[in-house]
Amino acid sequence: MQFARYLAHGEIAYGVVEDGMVKQITTTPFEDYQVTDHAHPLEHVQLLAPVVPGKVVAIALNYSTHLGERPAPKRVEGFYKPHNCIIADGENIVLPADAGRVDEEGELVIIIGKTAKNVSKENALDYVMGYTIGNDVSARDWQNGPEKDMQWWRAKGADTFGPLGPVISTDIDPFDFTIQVLVNGEKTANKAHSKDLIFDIPTVIAEISKYVTLDPGDIIYSGTPGQTSQLQPGDVVEVEIPGIGVLRNPVVSE
Ligand code: MG
Numbered sequence: 045m046q047f048a049r050y051l052a053h054g055e056i057a058y059g060v061v062e063d064g065m066v067k068q069i070t071t072t073p074f075e076d077y078q079v080t081d082h083a084h085p086l087e088h089v090q091l092l093a094p095v096v097p098g099k100v101v102a103i104a105l106n107y108s109t110h111l112g113e114r115p116a117p118k119r120v121e122g123f124y125k126p127h128n129c130i131i132a133d134g135e136n137i138v139l140p141a142d143a144g145r146v147d148e149e150g151e152l153v154i155i156i157g158k159t160a161k162n163v164s165k166e167n168a169l170d171y172v173m174g175y176t177i178g179n180d181v182s183a184r185d186w187q188n189g190p191e192k193d194m195q196w197w198r199a200k201g202a203d204t205f206g207p208l209g210p211v212i213s214t215d216i217d218p219f220d221f222t223i224q225v226l227v228n229g230e231k232t233a234n235k236a237h238s239k240d241l242i243f244d245i246p247t248v249i250a251e252i253s254k255y256v257t258l259d260p261g262d263i264i265y266s267g268t269p270g271q272t273s274q275l276q277p278g279d280v281v282e283v284e285i286p287g288i289g290v291l292r293n294p295v296v297s298e
Contacts, residue, residue, distance in 0.1 A: 045060065045174075045213070045214045045215065046060070046061040046062075046211045046212065046213050046214070046288075047059065047060060047061065047069075047073045047094065047174065047211060047212040047214075048061050048066050048086075048089075048091055048094060048210070048211045048212075049091070049092045049093065049094045049095065049096075050066060050084075050089040050090060050091050050092055051089065051090040051092055052084050052088070052089040052090070056092065057069075058071070058072050058073055058077075059083075059084075060079055061086065061211055064085060064086050064087075065083045065084065065085055065086065066083065066084055066085075066086055066089055067079050067080065067081070067082065067083045068080045068082040068083070072261075073173065073174075073212065074157060074158075074173060074260035074261055090132075091132055091133050091134070091209060091210050091211070092132050092209075093130050093131065093132045093208040093209055094155075094176050094208065094209050094210070094211055094212045095155055095176070095208070095212065095261050095263060096261065097127070097130070097261050097262050097263045098259050098261055098262050099124070099256070099258070099259070099262040099263075100124060100125040100126070100127065100129075100130070100206065100262075100263055100265070101122050101123070101124060101125075101252055101256070101258075101262070101263070101264045101265070102122065102123055102124070102125050102151075102180055102200065102264070102265035102267075103120060103121060103122055103123075103243070103248055103264065103265065103266055103267040104117070104121040104122075104123060104267070105117045105121055105242070105267070106120075106121075106241060106242050106243055106248070106266060106267025106268075107236055107240045107241060107242065107267055107268065107269035107270070108240050108242060109236060109240050109269050109270045109271075110267070110268055110269050110270060110271075110272075116242055117242065119251070120243050120247065120248055120251040120252065122251075122252055123196055123200065124201075125180070125200050125201050125205070125206050125265065126197075126201045128201070128203050129181075129200075129201050129202065129203060129204060129205040129206035130206045130207075130208050131204050131206065131207050131208070131293065132207070132208070132209050132210075133207070133209035133210035133291050133292060133293070134292060134293065135204070135207070135293060136204065136293065136294050136295070136296045137179070137181055137204050137205070137207065137275065137281065137293050137294070137295045137296070138203060138204045138296055138297070138298055139275065139277060139295060139296070139297050139298060140183070140198075140202055140298050141297065141298045143183040143185065143186065143202070144183065144184070144185035144186070144189065145183070145184040145185055145189075145274050146181060146182065146183050146184070146274065146275050147181070147182050147184055147272040147273060147274055147275065148179055148181060148225055148227070148232075148234060148272055148273055148275055148281045148283070149179060149180035149181065149182055149234070149265075149268035149272050150177070150178075150179055150223050150224070150225035150234050150235075150268060150269075150283035150284075150291075151177070151178045151179070151180050151223070151265045151266055151267060151268050151283075152175055152177070152178075152216070152218075152221060152223060152238075152245075152266050152285060153175060153176045153177060153178035153208065153263050153264065153265050153266065154172055154175060154218075154245060154248070154249065154263065154264040154266055155172065155173045155174050155175060155176060155212055155261070155262075155263050156171055156172065156173065156249075156258045156259065156260060156261065156262040156263070156264070157171060157172055157173025157174070157260055158170075158171050158173075158260055159171075159257065159258070159259055159260065160249060160253045160257070160258040161253055161257045161258075162253055162254060163249065163250055163253045164250060165246045165247050165250040166246070168245070168246035168247075168249035168250045168253075169218065169245070169246055169249075171249060171253075171258065172218075172245075172249070173212070173214070173260070174212040174213055174214040174216070175212070175213055175214075175216040175218070175221075175285075175288060176208060176209060176210075176211065176212050176213070176263075176288060176291075177208070177209065177210070177283050177284075177285050177288050177289070177290075177291040178206065178207065178208050178263075178265045178283075178291070179206070179207040179208075179281065179283055179291060179293065180200065180205075180206070180265045180268060181200075181202075181204070181205035181206065181207070181275070182199055182200055182205070182272070183198065183199045183200075183202065183205075184199075184274075186198055186199035187199035187200065206265075207283075207291055207293045208263070208291070209291050210288075210289050210290070210291060211288065211289060212288075213287050213288045213289075215287055216285070216287050216288065217238075218238065218244070218245035218246070219238055219244065219245075220237075220238055221237075221238045221285055221286070221287065222235070222236065222237050222238075222285065222286060223235055223236045223269060223283065223284070223285055224283075224284045224285075225272075225273070225281065225282065225283050225284075226281070226282040226284065227273050227275070227279055227280070227281050227282075228279055228280055229280075229282075232270075232271075232272075232273045233270045233271040233273075234268065234269065234270045234271060234272045234273060235269060235270050236269025236270055240269055241266075241267070242267075245266060248264060248266055249264070252264065275295045276295065277295055277296055277297040278294075278295065278296075279294070279295040280292060280293070280294050280295070281293055281295060
């Protein structure tokens, strides 16, 4: 099953996506909703980021293929991204004028469906509503250059640094998915299979929920694989996860 959040005739709604159509639902997918007869062809609506999260958690260094010379982390390494960075499929990633190197990071994003506190690894998937695609856009000089910032507040949190979408899929197997990033239509080395995860999806949810209550609509960027690519103005970056779709965003300079 797939859900979209969209703008049609000046109104924001959630809907179920089926056969190229989106059928409006009576509330959010996190509540007890009903599917209405109010339907639009997908190309007639403007897709929005598929969720308005309360919290955006992200995981660093969670794929063996992304470590390079760095040692594998001994624990789940979480950080926060702020709301201002979230943009929808199709919206521009804006490179700040003084940021230096900015990279894409294609990721599977977990969408929490019900309140999770101290959940076990065994039960963690019961708290997942679905999955979408994220791009954890990262300004490398601010993140880990010689004059790096004390925190990742702008390296990972500048406006537009969190593309999300295009839709939520409930049918992704968190133990068997692939990610492929393309820049200008060319496949990059930012790709993975879920078997390369250091901490699997249930472990990530269980560890975060020990310390931070996760609420419906909260999201977790679960980590990027392989080698990321530097973005240039004029690029188009696509993150593909079969079963969800393609998250496509043009890159522009400030
Ligand atoms: Mg990342």
